[in-house]
Amino acid sequence: MATRVQVVRPRGDGDLRITFVLPAVDMSGGIRVVAIYAEKLKRRGHDVLIVSVPRRPPRLRRRIKSLLMGRGWPSARDPKPSHLDGVDVEHRVIERWRPITDKDVPDADATIATWWETAEWVSALSPGKGAKVHFIQGYEVFPGQPADRVKAVWGLPMHRITISKWLVALAQNTYSDTRTSLVPNSVDTGQFFATPRTKHAVPTVGLMYSSQSIKGLDVSLRAIELVKKTIPCLRLVSFGLEKPDGPVPLPSDAFYVQCPPQDSIRDLYAQCDVWLCGSRTEGFHLPPLEAMACRCPVVSTRVGGPLDIVEDAHNGFLVNIEDHEALADRLLRVLHLPDPEWRAMSDAAYATATRYTWDDATALFEQALFTAVKRTSRGDFQTACTAGSSPL
DSSP: OOOOOOOOOOTTOOOOEEEEEESSOOSSHHHHHHHHHHHHHHHTTOEEEEEEOOOOOOOHHHHHHHHHTTSOOOOTTSOOOOTTTTOSSEEEEOSSSSOOOGGGSOOOSEEEEOSHHHHHHHHTSOGGGOEEEEEEOSOOOOTTSOHHHHHHGGGSSSEEEESSHHHHHHHHHHHOOOOOEEOOOOOOTTTSOOOOOOOOSSOEEEEEEOOOGGGOHHHHHHHHHHHHHHOTTOEEEEEESSOSOSSSOOOTTOEEEESOOGGGHHHHHHTOSEEEEOOSOOSOOHHHHHHHHTTOOEEEESOHHHHHHOOBTTTEEEEOTTOHHHHHHHHHHHHTSOHHHHHHHHHHHHHHHHSSOHHHHHHHHHHHHHHHHHHHHTTOSOOOSSTTOOOO
16 A cells, blocks of 8 residues: 655646546446546546446347346346446446447547556547556456457557556566556545444454455355354355345345445444455455455455555455465454454554545546656657557
8 A cells, every 4th residue: 555645746737638438337446446536636627528338238138038027128228326426527428339439539638448448449549639548457357358358458558557566567577568657546534434443242254245256255255154163153244236146145144235325335344343355356456445444454365455455463364365264264363353452453454544545546646647648748659550440
Protein backbone atom coordinates (compact mmCIF):
# COMPACT_ATOMS: atom_id res chain seq x y z
CA MET A 1 0.00 0.00 0.00
CA ALA A 2 1.32 3.42 -0.94
CA THR A 3 1.75 6.03 1.73
CA ARG A 4 0.13 9.46 1.68
CA VAL A 5 1.29 11.41 -1.38
CA GLN A 6 1.13 14.96 -2.56
CA VAL A 7 1.25 15.46 -6.31
CA VAL A 8 1.75 18.90 -7.78
CA ARG A 9 0.80 19.38 -11.41
CA PRO A 10 3.78 20.22 -13.63
CA ARG A 11 3.92 23.92 -14.47
CA GLY A 12 1.97 24.64 -17.66
CA ASP A 13 -0.29 21.60 -17.41
CA GLY A 14 -3.98 22.46 -17.54
CA ASP A 15 -7.17 20.55 -17.12
CA LEU A 16 -7.59 17.51 -19.34
CA ARG A 17 -10.41 16.26 -21.54
CA ILE A 18 -10.71 12.65 -20.45
CA THR A 19 -12.86 9.84 -21.84
CA PHE A 20 -13.25 6.49 -20.10
CA VAL A 21 -14.30 3.65 -22.41
CA LEU A 22 -16.08 0.87 -20.53
CA PRO A 23 -17.64 -2.47 -21.34
CA ALA A 24 -21.20 -3.05 -20.12
CA VAL A 25 -21.46 -1.54 -16.65
CA ASP A 26 -22.55 -3.44 -13.54
CA MET A 27 -21.94 -3.73 -9.80
CA SER A 28 -18.42 -5.15 -10.14
CA GLY A 29 -15.49 -3.67 -8.26
CA GLY A 30 -13.77 -2.58 -11.46
CA ILE A 31 -16.71 -0.40 -12.48
CA ARG A 32 -16.83 1.02 -8.98
CA VAL A 33 -13.18 2.09 -9.17
CA VAL A 34 -13.71 3.79 -12.54
CA ALA A 35 -16.75 5.62 -11.16
CA ILE A 36 -14.69 6.92 -8.24
CA TYR A 37 -11.88 8.20 -10.47
CA ALA A 38 -14.26 9.74 -13.01
CA GLU A 39 -16.08 11.72 -10.34
CA LYS A 40 -12.95 12.80 -8.47
CA LEU A 41 -11.14 13.83 -11.67
CA LYS A 42 -14.15 15.95 -12.60
CA ARG A 43 -14.01 17.59 -9.17
CA ARG A 44 -10.35 18.40 -9.82
CA GLY A 45 -11.44 20.45 -12.84
CA HIS A 46 -11.06 17.97 -15.69
CA ASP A 47 -13.68 17.46 -18.40
CA VAL A 48 -14.67 13.81 -17.94
CA LEU A 49 -16.94 11.59 -20.01
CA ILE A 50 -17.79 7.89 -19.69
CA VAL A 51 -18.76 5.91 -22.79
CA SER A 52 -19.90 2.30 -22.53
CA VAL A 53 -21.62 -0.41 -24.51
CA PRO A 54 -24.86 -2.14 -23.51
CA ARG A 55 -24.77 -5.77 -22.48
CA ARG A 56 -24.38 -8.34 -25.23
CA PRO A 57 -27.77 -9.68 -26.36
CA PRO A 58 -28.60 -12.95 -24.58
CA ARG A 59 -28.25 -16.06 -26.70
CA LEU A 60 -31.43 -17.54 -28.13
CA ARG A 61 -31.26 -20.60 -25.84
CA ARG A 62 -31.07 -18.37 -22.77
CA ARG A 63 -34.00 -16.27 -23.99
CA ILE A 64 -36.18 -19.33 -24.58
CA LYS A 65 -35.26 -20.78 -21.19
CA SER A 66 -36.17 -17.51 -19.49
CA LEU A 67 -39.49 -17.44 -21.33
CA LEU A 68 -40.32 -21.05 -20.41
CA MET A 69 -39.51 -20.37 -16.75
CA GLY A 70 -41.95 -17.48 -16.67
CA ARG A 71 -39.30 -14.77 -16.44
CA GLY A 72 -40.20 -13.13 -19.71
CA TRP A 73 -38.11 -12.43 -22.81
CA PRO A 74 -34.75 -11.05 -21.61
CA SER A 75 -33.20 -8.09 -23.32
CA ALA A 76 -29.75 -6.54 -23.20
CA ARG A 77 -31.54 -3.21 -22.72
CA ASP A 78 -33.24 -4.28 -19.49
CA PRO A 79 -31.96 -1.82 -16.85
CA LYS A 80 -29.43 -3.25 -14.41
CA PRO A 81 -27.96 -1.48 -11.39
CA SER A 82 -24.37 -0.32 -11.66
CA HIS A 83 -21.84 1.67 -9.67
CA LEU A 84 -22.33 4.51 -12.17
CA ASP A 85 -25.87 5.11 -10.92
CA GLY A 86 -25.98 8.55 -9.34
CA VAL A 87 -22.41 9.44 -10.30
CA ASP A 88 -22.05 13.10 -11.29
CA VAL A 89 -20.31 12.38 -14.60
CA GLU A 90 -21.89 12.22 -18.06
CA HIS A 91 -22.35 8.60 -19.15
CA ARG A 92 -23.22 7.72 -22.74
CA VAL A 93 -24.30 4.20 -23.69
CA ILE A 94 -24.07 3.50 -27.42
CA GLU A 95 -27.09 2.05 -29.23
CA ARG A 96 -25.98 -1.61 -29.30
CA TRP A 97 -23.06 -3.86 -28.38
CA ARG A 98 -20.26 -3.30 -30.89
CA PRO A 99 -16.69 -1.95 -30.91
CA ILE A 100 -16.50 1.72 -29.98
CA THR A 101 -15.13 3.85 -32.82
CA ASP A 102 -14.20 7.47 -33.46
CA LYS A 103 -17.83 8.54 -33.96
CA ASP A 104 -18.71 7.42 -30.41
CA VAL A 105 -16.14 9.48 -28.50
CA PRO A 106 -15.16 13.16 -28.65
CA ASP A 107 -11.69 14.49 -29.24
CA ALA A 108 -9.79 14.41 -25.98
CA ASP A 109 -6.42 14.68 -24.30
CA ALA A 110 -6.63 11.11 -23.04
CA THR A 111 -8.92 8.17 -23.80
CA ILE A 112 -8.80 5.37 -21.26
CA ALA A 113 -9.55 1.71 -21.94
CA THR A 114 -10.72 -0.27 -18.92
CA TRP A 115 -10.94 -3.90 -20.18
CA TRP A 116 -8.97 -5.90 -22.74
CA GLU A 117 -11.63 -5.53 -25.46
CA THR A 118 -11.89 -1.80 -24.88
CA ALA A 119 -8.08 -1.63 -25.18
CA GLU A 120 -8.39 -3.05 -28.70
CA TRP A 121 -10.98 -0.42 -29.51
CA VAL A 122 -9.13 2.53 -27.97
CA SER A 123 -5.85 1.59 -29.65
CA ALA A 124 -7.61 1.89 -33.02
CA LEU A 125 -8.95 5.40 -32.43
CA SER A 126 -7.57 8.36 -34.37
CA PRO A 127 -4.87 10.66 -32.89
CA GLY A 128 -7.49 13.30 -32.14
CA LYS A 129 -8.77 11.16 -29.29
CA GLY A 130 -5.57 11.91 -27.39
CA ALA A 131 -3.16 9.73 -25.47
CA LYS A 132 -4.23 6.08 -25.45
CA VAL A 133 -4.25 4.72 -21.91
CA HIS A 134 -4.98 1.21 -20.67
CA PHE A 135 -6.23 1.09 -17.08
CA ILE A 136 -5.55 -2.51 -16.04
CA GLN A 137 -7.40 -3.87 -13.01
CA GLY A 138 -6.52 -7.52 -13.49
CA TYR A 139 -4.83 -10.08 -15.70
CA GLU A 140 -7.92 -10.86 -17.71
CA VAL A 141 -6.88 -14.30 -18.93
CA PHE A 142 -10.04 -15.74 -17.40
CA PRO A 143 -11.96 -18.86 -18.44
CA GLY A 144 -14.10 -17.95 -21.44
CA GLN A 145 -11.79 -15.13 -22.58
CA PRO A 146 -9.52 -15.46 -25.67
CA ALA A 147 -6.13 -15.70 -23.99
CA ASP A 148 -4.12 -14.76 -27.10
CA ARG A 149 -6.03 -11.53 -27.60
CA VAL A 150 -5.95 -10.67 -23.90
CA LYS A 151 -2.17 -11.08 -23.84
CA ALA A 152 -1.77 -9.16 -27.11
CA VAL A 153 -3.26 -5.96 -25.69
CA TRP A 154 -0.31 -5.74 -23.29
CA GLY A 155 1.84 -5.10 -26.36
CA LEU A 156 -0.28 -2.28 -27.75
CA PRO A 157 1.37 1.16 -27.83
CA MET A 158 -0.51 2.61 -24.88
CA HIS A 159 0.49 3.97 -21.49
CA ARG A 160 -0.56 1.49 -18.80
CA ILE A 161 -1.89 2.27 -15.33
CA THR A 162 -2.45 -0.57 -12.91
CA ILE A 163 -3.47 -1.18 -9.33
CA SER A 164 -1.15 -3.80 -7.79
CA LYS A 165 2.59 -4.36 -7.58
CA TRP A 166 2.25 -7.85 -9.06
CA LEU A 167 0.65 -6.38 -12.20
CA VAL A 168 3.48 -3.86 -12.51
CA ALA A 169 5.94 -6.77 -12.25
CA LEU A 170 3.96 -8.69 -14.87
CA ALA A 171 4.11 -5.71 -17.24
CA GLN A 172 7.87 -5.45 -16.77
CA ASN A 173 8.92 -9.09 -16.66
CA THR A 174 6.51 -10.62 -19.17
CA TYR A 175 5.73 -7.73 -21.50
CA SER A 176 8.91 -5.60 -21.17
CA ASP A 177 7.00 -2.48 -20.17
CA THR A 178 9.03 -0.56 -17.60
CA ARG A 179 6.85 2.57 -17.70
CA THR A 180 3.61 1.22 -16.20
CA SER A 181 2.17 3.57 -13.55
CA LEU A 182 1.20 2.06 -10.19
CA VAL A 183 -1.95 3.55 -8.65
CA PRO A 184 -3.17 1.33 -5.78
CA ASN A 185 -6.84 1.28 -4.84
CA SER A 186 -8.07 2.90 -1.66
CA VAL A 187 -11.26 2.59 0.39
CA ASP A 188 -14.08 5.02 1.12
CA THR A 189 -13.77 5.52 4.86
CA GLY A 190 -17.01 7.47 4.83
CA GLN A 191 -18.72 4.24 3.82
CA PHE A 192 -16.51 1.64 5.49
CA PHE A 193 -15.61 2.25 9.13
CA ALA A 194 -16.09 0.85 12.62
CA THR A 195 -15.33 2.04 16.12
CA PRO A 196 -12.65 0.21 18.13
CA ARG A 197 -14.00 -3.15 19.25
CA THR A 198 -13.14 -6.55 20.65
CA LYS A 199 -13.85 -10.03 19.34
CA HIS A 200 -17.42 -11.25 19.25
CA ALA A 201 -18.78 -13.74 21.76
CA VAL A 202 -19.36 -16.22 18.92
CA PRO A 203 -16.23 -16.51 16.71
CA THR A 204 -17.16 -15.16 13.27
CA VAL A 205 -15.51 -15.43 9.84
CA GLY A 206 -16.65 -13.42 6.82
CA LEU A 207 -16.18 -14.01 3.10
CA MET A 208 -17.52 -12.91 -0.28
CA TYR A 209 -19.78 -15.32 -2.11
CA SER A 210 -19.05 -15.80 -5.81
CA SER A 211 -19.43 -18.87 -7.99
CA GLN A 212 -16.51 -17.82 -10.22
CA SER A 213 -13.75 -20.40 -9.92
CA ILE A 214 -11.07 -17.71 -9.67
CA LYS A 215 -12.65 -16.48 -6.41
CA GLY A 216 -11.72 -19.77 -4.69
CA LEU A 217 -14.94 -20.20 -2.73
CA ASP A 218 -14.35 -23.96 -2.66
CA VAL A 219 -10.93 -23.36 -1.09
CA SER A 220 -12.38 -21.01 1.51
CA LEU A 221 -15.16 -23.41 2.48
CA ARG A 222 -12.73 -26.29 2.90
CA ALA A 223 -10.79 -24.06 5.29
CA ILE A 224 -14.01 -23.25 7.15
CA GLU A 225 -14.77 -26.97 7.54
CA LEU A 226 -11.38 -27.49 9.18
CA VAL A 227 -11.85 -24.54 11.52
CA LYS A 228 -15.25 -25.90 12.61
CA LYS A 229 -13.55 -29.07 13.82
CA THR A 230 -11.84 -26.92 16.45
CA ILE A 231 -14.57 -24.29 16.85
CA PRO A 232 -17.91 -26.04 16.25
CA CYS A 233 -19.89 -22.89 17.04
CA LEU A 234 -18.10 -20.89 14.32
CA ARG A 235 -20.39 -18.38 12.60
CA LEU A 236 -20.02 -17.64 8.88
CA VAL A 237 -21.14 -14.28 7.46
CA SER A 238 -21.22 -13.69 3.72
CA PHE A 239 -22.65 -11.47 1.01
CA GLY A 240 -22.58 -11.36 -2.77
CA LEU A 241 -24.54 -10.73 -5.95
CA GLU A 242 -25.76 -14.31 -6.49
CA LYS A 243 -28.04 -16.73 -4.73
CA PRO A 244 -25.79 -18.89 -2.50
CA ASP A 245 -26.99 -22.16 -4.01
CA GLY A 246 -24.68 -22.42 -7.01
CA PRO A 247 -22.12 -25.13 -7.77
CA VAL A 248 -20.43 -24.39 -4.41
CA PRO A 249 -23.27 -23.61 -1.97
CA LEU A 250 -22.76 -22.00 1.39
CA PRO A 251 -23.29 -24.10 4.53
CA SER A 252 -26.93 -24.13 5.61
CA ASP A 253 -26.13 -22.30 8.85
CA ALA A 254 -24.31 -19.40 7.14
CA PHE A 255 -25.74 -15.88 7.42
CA TYR A 256 -25.97 -14.58 3.87
CA VAL A 257 -27.19 -11.30 2.35
CA GLN A 258 -27.70 -11.09 -1.39
CA CYS A 259 -27.09 -7.68 -2.97
CA PRO A 260 -26.95 -5.76 0.31
CA PRO A 261 -27.48 -1.99 0.17
CA GLN A 262 -24.09 -0.31 -0.12
CA ASP A 263 -24.51 1.54 3.17
CA SER A 264 -25.13 -1.71 5.08
CA ILE A 265 -22.05 -3.64 3.95
CA ARG A 266 -19.87 -2.13 6.68
CA ASP A 267 -22.19 -3.70 9.27
CA LEU A 268 -21.52 -7.13 7.76
CA TYR A 269 -17.75 -6.58 7.93
CA ALA A 270 -18.06 -5.35 11.52
CA GLN A 271 -19.83 -8.59 12.50
CA CYS A 272 -16.64 -10.52 11.67
CA ASP A 273 -13.54 -11.30 13.72
CA VAL A 274 -11.56 -12.13 10.59
CA TRP A 275 -12.17 -11.75 6.86
CA LEU A 276 -11.26 -14.65 4.57
CA CYS A 277 -10.13 -14.49 0.94
CA GLY A 278 -9.28 -17.79 -0.77
CA SER A 279 -9.01 -16.42 -4.31
CA ARG A 280 -6.89 -18.04 -7.00
CA THR A 281 -6.23 -14.72 -8.72
CA GLU A 282 -7.22 -11.09 -8.24
CA GLY A 283 -6.24 -7.82 -9.80
CA PHE A 284 -6.71 -6.08 -6.47
CA HIS A 285 -9.94 -7.22 -4.72
CA LEU A 286 -11.50 -4.48 -2.61
CA PRO A 287 -13.36 -6.49 0.09
CA PRO A 288 -10.24 -7.28 2.19
CA LEU A 289 -9.35 -3.58 2.30
CA GLU A 290 -12.95 -2.64 3.08
CA ALA A 291 -12.96 -5.22 5.88
CA MET A 292 -9.76 -3.70 7.26
CA ALA A 293 -11.43 -0.28 7.29
CA CYS A 294 -14.08 -1.92 9.48
CA ARG A 295 -11.32 -3.10 11.87
CA CYS A 296 -11.35 -6.68 10.66
CA PRO A 297 -8.03 -8.57 10.26
CA VAL A 298 -7.64 -10.44 6.96
CA VAL A 299 -6.48 -13.97 6.15
CA SER A 300 -5.89 -14.32 2.41
CA THR A 301 -4.14 -16.21 -0.30
CA ARG A 302 -1.25 -14.37 -1.94
CA VAL A 303 -3.22 -12.53 -4.59
CA GLY A 304 -3.74 -8.97 -5.81
CA GLY A 305 -4.19 -6.27 -3.21
CA PRO A 306 -3.71 -8.52 -0.16
CA LEU A 307 -0.12 -9.08 -1.32
CA ASP A 308 0.44 -5.33 -0.99
CA ILE A 309 -1.51 -4.59 2.20
CA VAL A 310 -1.48 -7.67 4.46
CA GLU A 311 1.51 -8.04 6.79
CA ASP A 312 1.83 -11.39 8.54
CA ALA A 313 0.91 -11.30 12.24
CA HIS A 314 0.42 -7.52 12.05
CA ASN A 315 -2.93 -6.94 10.34
CA GLY A 316 -3.61 -10.50 9.15
CA PHE A 317 -1.90 -13.39 7.38
CA LEU A 318 -1.05 -14.49 3.83
CA VAL A 319 -0.79 -18.09 2.62
CA ASN A 320 -0.14 -19.82 -0.69
CA ILE A 321 -2.89 -20.13 -3.28
CA GLU A 322 -5.01 -23.33 -2.95
CA ASP A 323 -3.67 -24.05 0.55
CA HIS A 324 -6.90 -24.46 2.52
CA GLU A 325 -5.05 -26.07 5.43
CA ALA A 326 -2.85 -22.99 5.85
CA LEU A 327 -5.92 -20.75 5.58
CA ALA A 328 -7.59 -22.73 8.36
CA ASP A 329 -4.45 -22.55 10.51
CA ARG A 330 -4.21 -18.75 10.18
CA LEU A 331 -7.92 -18.31 10.80
CA LEU A 332 -7.53 -20.23 14.04
CA ARG A 333 -4.51 -18.11 14.99
CA VAL A 334 -6.58 -14.94 14.66
CA LEU A 335 -9.65 -16.37 16.36
CA HIS A 336 -7.61 -17.72 19.29
CA LEU A 337 -5.79 -14.44 19.95
CA PRO A 338 -6.36 -13.00 23.44
CA ASP A 339 -8.56 -9.92 23.25
CA PRO A 340 -5.72 -7.37 23.66
CA GLU A 341 -3.69 -9.00 20.86
CA TRP A 342 -6.73 -9.28 18.60
CA ARG A 343 -7.51 -5.63 19.29
CA ALA A 344 -3.96 -4.67 18.27
CA MET A 345 -4.34 -6.60 14.99
CA SER A 346 -7.76 -5.01 14.43
CA ASP A 347 -6.33 -1.52 14.99
CA ALA A 348 -3.43 -2.30 12.64
CA ALA A 349 -5.89 -3.35 9.94
CA TYR A 350 -7.77 -0.09 10.36
CA ALA A 351 -4.53 1.93 10.22
CA THR A 352 -3.57 0.16 6.98
CA ALA A 353 -6.90 0.98 5.35
CA THR A 354 -6.89 4.65 6.34
CA ARG A 355 -3.30 5.69 5.60
CA TYR A 356 -3.94 6.18 1.84
CA THR A 357 -7.11 7.84 0.55
CA TRP A 358 -8.99 7.93 -2.75
CA ASP A 359 -7.83 11.54 -3.05
CA ASP A 360 -4.23 10.31 -2.82
CA ALA A 361 -5.01 7.68 -5.45
CA THR A 362 -6.69 10.24 -7.73
CA ALA A 363 -3.62 12.47 -7.53
CA LEU A 364 -1.47 9.54 -8.68
CA PHE A 365 -3.97 8.67 -11.43
CA GLU A 366 -3.95 12.29 -12.61
CA GLN A 367 -0.14 12.28 -12.64
CA ALA A 368 -0.19 9.07 -14.73
CA LEU A 369 -2.51 10.73 -17.25
CA PHE A 370 -0.17 13.73 -17.58
CA THR A 371 2.66 11.24 -18.14
CA ALA A 372 0.63 9.51 -20.87
CA VAL A 373 -0.09 12.83 -22.58
CA LYS A 374 3.59 13.83 -22.48
CA ARG A 375 4.74 10.44 -23.77
CA THR A 376 2.27 10.70 -26.65
CA SER A 377 3.36 14.25 -27.52
CA ARG A 378 6.99 13.06 -27.58
CA GLY A 379 6.08 10.25 -29.98
CA ASP A 380 7.00 7.46 -27.55
CA PHE A 381 4.33 5.23 -29.10
CA GLN A 382 4.03 3.92 -32.60
CA THR A 383 0.62 3.91 -34.25
CA ALA A 384 -1.04 0.59 -33.54
CA CYS A 385 -3.61 0.64 -36.38
CA THR A 386 -4.79 2.82 -39.17
CA ALA A 387 -6.73 5.73 -37.69
CA GLY A 388 -10.36 4.83 -37.13
CA SER A 389 -9.91 1.16 -38.04
CA SER A 390 -10.63 -1.76 -35.73
CA PRO A 391 -8.39 -4.76 -35.02
CA LEU A 392 -11.49 -6.99 -34.75
